[in-house]
Amino acid sequence: MDAKQEMEWNEAQKIQLSVDLLVAAKRQLQFLAAVDRNRHLYDGPALERAIYRYNACWLPLLAKHSESKIFEGPLVVPLDCEWVWHCHRLHPVRYKSDCEEFYGRVLDNFGVVSTVEGVCGRKTEEIWNKLYPDEPYNADLLNIFPGDISERISRLEKYTKYDLISAAKRQSPFFYQVSRPHMKNDLFIKEAVARYRGFLYLIKRNKEEGRKRFCVPTYDIDLIWHSHQLHPVSYCKDLNEALGKVLEHDDTDSDRTKGKKLDIGFSGTTKQWEVTFGTRYWKAGAMYRGNAPSPITNNPLSSNTTCKKVVSSNEYPQEISLPDRKVMEVLLEFVGAKNLPEGQEGDIFVLFSKSQPDAFFGAKRRLIILSQSRQKQVASFQCEPTGELLFELASYSSSNLSIRKSTKTIASASFSIKDYFDPVSKLHVEKWFELVPSAGTVSSKPILLRVAISFSVPVLAPYKLKMTLSPPSSKNECLSNPPVRSQHANSWTHVTDENGNRIIRLQMRDLENAKNIGNPGKKVVGVMKSGEIRTLAEFIENGWSVLENLWFFHLPHKCTNDGHLFELTGAKTLKFFAGRKLDYEAGHHGKRGNEMDFLTAIEFSIEEPYGKAVALLDLTSKHVTAKEKWMVLPAIILAFIASNVMKKEEYEGVIANANSKDWKVNGVYEENGKKVLNGMGLSPDVCSEDVGISKKSGLSSGGCGSGCGSGCGNAVESAGCGGGCGIMIKSGGCGGCGAGCGGCGGGCGSIIRSGGCGGCGAGCGGCGGGCGSIIRSGGCGGCGAGCGGCGGGCGSIIRGGGCGGCGGGCGGCGGGCGNMIN
Incomplete structure (x- = not known):
């Protein structure tokens, strides 16, 4: 910055701003976060209803209060009305003209507070309900049906013709761009205010010299610009004094393609800034982040979701000591x-x-x-x-x-x-x-x-750790069935930090004195840095108790609409989804790869009703990334359980059906040389809903006669299925069939690499009346009521044989049985 450029910068800093923009920016960030927790306000019936309430109720109430105070104390604006008001004020010229046309003056925010500031709105609610008895102050905008709101608005005496629906849609992505933690930092905001003055100075110089240039702000400047516009009276006054006019805010163009208006405008602004002030226009943490990652769900966390125990982040047991970075x-x-x-x-x-x-x-x-x-x-x-x-x-x-x-x-x-x-x-x-x-x-x-x-x-910074399996002591160990790890006394998984320092050692062991001899269960033990051996997780009934009942890790007991694979409940509510999601989404974080290698832990809470990514588990490279310290140990334990207990082909099956409503997979581990199901402690319940097969699910299914019977879940590289079943992974095909074929007849759990079947009656190719799971089972010939593994009803079959023709039930079990191994 030479002497002339320094003089220009100093002149820019003399521009008077009558708003404390540091405070205003922080309030705006707080408000935008609240709206983002209520995304129904971004579009649809809720937004339309909010626009009606804004025109019919809020603006008249604000006009009445600004003319003569209705009561002492601040006026508290409802969140939905504030969002529409926010979008209206971000078109400052239109907002000014609308207010002057309808109310004779610009309606300001002086004496108005947001609901997110925690100020009691009881007095405002009383006045509101008295003035508008048919439109409650706290309206339920989640459970409303589309109606002819536009007609209701058109019948109002005073309402803006500005397209507030389009304005809300344009503003909804803004929060993602400014939601990073450093945006709330005082030093960052103070520098942003100084840069905003510089931005206004460039526009002033363009006006004085007769240049028509579309100036494009960086996101730190844009945050301050928005904050200024949210104080309409001050904004009009300040801009008239600085520029001789009210500066318009054009947010209608979002095309960032090279050579388009935004690209040309930003390049021109950059060049003018650097020539005028001698410093760079770009700023770390203030540039475009790209499009927001895809949402996990469009439905917010249910209000009846409760935790067994509420524990603050700093109260979690910190068995692992990691330095903050x-x-x-x-x-x-x-x-x-x-x-x-x-x-x-x-x-x-x-x-x-x-x-x-x-x-x-x-x-x-x-x-x-x-x-x-x-x-x-x-x-x-x-x-x-x-x-x-x-x-x-x-x-x-x-x-x-x-x-x-x-x-x-x-x-x-x-x-x-x-x-x-x-x-x-x-x-x-x-x-x-x-x-x-x-x-x-x-x-x-x-x-x-x-x-x-x-x-x-x-x-x-996030915490990054790596899990490495120690080599077995014998060359013959761990060579058979590599997808399922045989747990030996000397086989430990070492967890190290990025510098190779060992943090903890983990091992899977049998539970002592297990009640269920057929399915003894497992536990995870850890050797801490101190040398102490601790039990970190135990398999109990249908899940894993983690860290002495602080957490419970399990598959959902019923069908899920959001497609999550596992749940971790207790101190917080976490769901695990296949692939990289939200902040970890490919393109936003790291290189592209096989999404089946990853699990993303998403925290759901009142503060994050649409989910917040807190950990990423890479089950192939055995890397664990946790955003916060409280998640480090649970993430390590769950990655260890998932990678040691769940078979790869079963995991792939779950991934393939992650978006299905109808799925169930059992974990497998070895016990005395035999494979035993339910090692993951998954729910034995099977989804009851019938979901038809769709090619949209990425299916490669075989055929069976005229197709499927009454209904089934999803099939992946499988034949069809009959009455109702879970999932079939790489199962064989079948010939013609009656009620159901190619895996399940009446209803069954899941079939992994099962054989095919010939013609069949009620059900064939794995299970007849109803059964659990079939892993690498044989096929069957023609059959009657049920064949190919189980007749009336059975548990599960591991490497079962096939069968020829059959009557009531054949090929393994008749009326009902437990497990069949080899």
């Missing part, structure tokens, strides 16, 4: 270079790295210099706020002996991140660094490199 976003640009050595040949660029590579940034990277290449390149990365950033000015050189280019270091410099953040007073640096020449570099003047760095406020 912080991470920040960094934007870096090399703007210019001076006094380069004479005769320097080759392309000049800068290699940058960290003196001490951390978990987020370790590799050396290359970036060109703007003044040399005339091309703008900005690096974006994450790192810990520790150590130093190293800059190496380098060039490519080649000799006549070889066409292969080699890198030659010319000079270098370093920037201490730790010293800069101890304490931090600003979140950006742009200055000339004097470089230290390398050996053999000769320069008559100091070599200078202009570096621009921007940081976001450091926040707590």
